Amino acid sequence: MPKRTRSKVRKLALAVTGSIALMSVAACGGPPQQEDTESSGTVTLLGYSAVVQDNYQKAVVEPFEEEYPDITVEYVPGDNAAKMLGTLRSEKDNPRTDVVIMDTSVAESGVKEGLFEELTAENIPNVENVVEQGRTEGGYAATFDSYVMLYNKEKVTDSPTSWKELWEAPNQSVAIDAAPDIQGIALQRIVSEMEGDDYQKDSKAAIKELSELAPKVSSWAPSPSPYQAITDGGVSYATGWNARAQLFSNESPDSLGVATPGEGTIFQVNTVNMTKNSQHKKATQTFINYALSPDAQKAFSEQMYYAPTVEGVKLNEDASKRVVQPDSDALLEMDWSWMAEHRDAWTEDWKREVIQ
Structure with a gap:
């Protein structure tokens, strides 16, 4: 075999070998990762x-x-x-x-x-x-993250100072994510506090109060989100989480307001x-x-x-x-470990007495 031909064959063999190696690496999920150390x-x-x-x-x-x-x-x-x-x-x-x-x-x-x-x-x-x-x-x-009230600035003149304003809203003007969503759980915890009850012992009064909120609510599952429901002008009030609410408020400062009512909030x-x-x-x-x-x-x-x-x-x-910080007087205690065991029962109360 001529020298030039042998050289071409050798280069082709090397190329094939390299391609096989690359295919093997790819089959294993990518190039080798760096050694696991405290800094790599x-x-x-x-x-x-x-x-x-x-x-x-x-x-x-x-x-x-x-x-x-x-x-x-x-x-x-x-x-x-x-x-x-x-x-x-x-x-x-x-x-x-x-x-x-x-x-x-x-x-x-x-x-x-x-x-x-x-x-x-x-x-x-x-x-x-x-x-x-x-x-x-x-x-x-x-x-x-803290639970907050959202309001449409074009429809609500002053920033809400009480959760009770949800009950004072016009009919079909409120959007709330109901239990089992943790927003609904959060609201029930706060209403229990407003009713003077220990939420771990008795939440009947809170459920009764939430059932009376029902005529005000246009959606118990706002889609795509309560923040969008406010900025679109579909509702006057909603509830949500502070982090997202503040971000969306930056994007829509003339329509989306965020408030932490005086009765408190939870993390x-x-x-x-x-x-x-x-x-x-x-x-x-x-x-x-x-x-x-x-x-x-x-x-x-x-x-x-x-x-x-x-x-x-x-x-x-x-x-x-x-931001509501950990040392704030606005914070109410919430035992999420206890709640994990009782969430289904609370959700059943919502389905039976609140969402109709």
């Missing part, structure tokens, strides 16, 4: 989608990757906590997820099922700075957990420690108006005015 590796984060993902990326993930350039965080969006828990269950023996941020009442099920690693101060020092409300059966809190808690069989524990511990740092908590609070979950965070003037 890949962390797969499962969290809420849409605006939460966008803002968490900007406020927490991107600054983290700048500080730890050899750790890559891959954010996987999830629709809701229940679906995220389903994903974790399906991955239990060989998880692709390393860390998840989800509602504490759902995370508690994951804890009981042994899906998560216990977080300790030895490996994640910042857990010691998490405030009392953030130490839950579902893990340590990564975010706090919705999202915890951060590491999966039990994570293959990237060291890098994941580094990320969780960063997520619970004062700097990360401050950045996310000022970016999206969630309340900080750790001590030592001083928010800027804008966020301070728009």
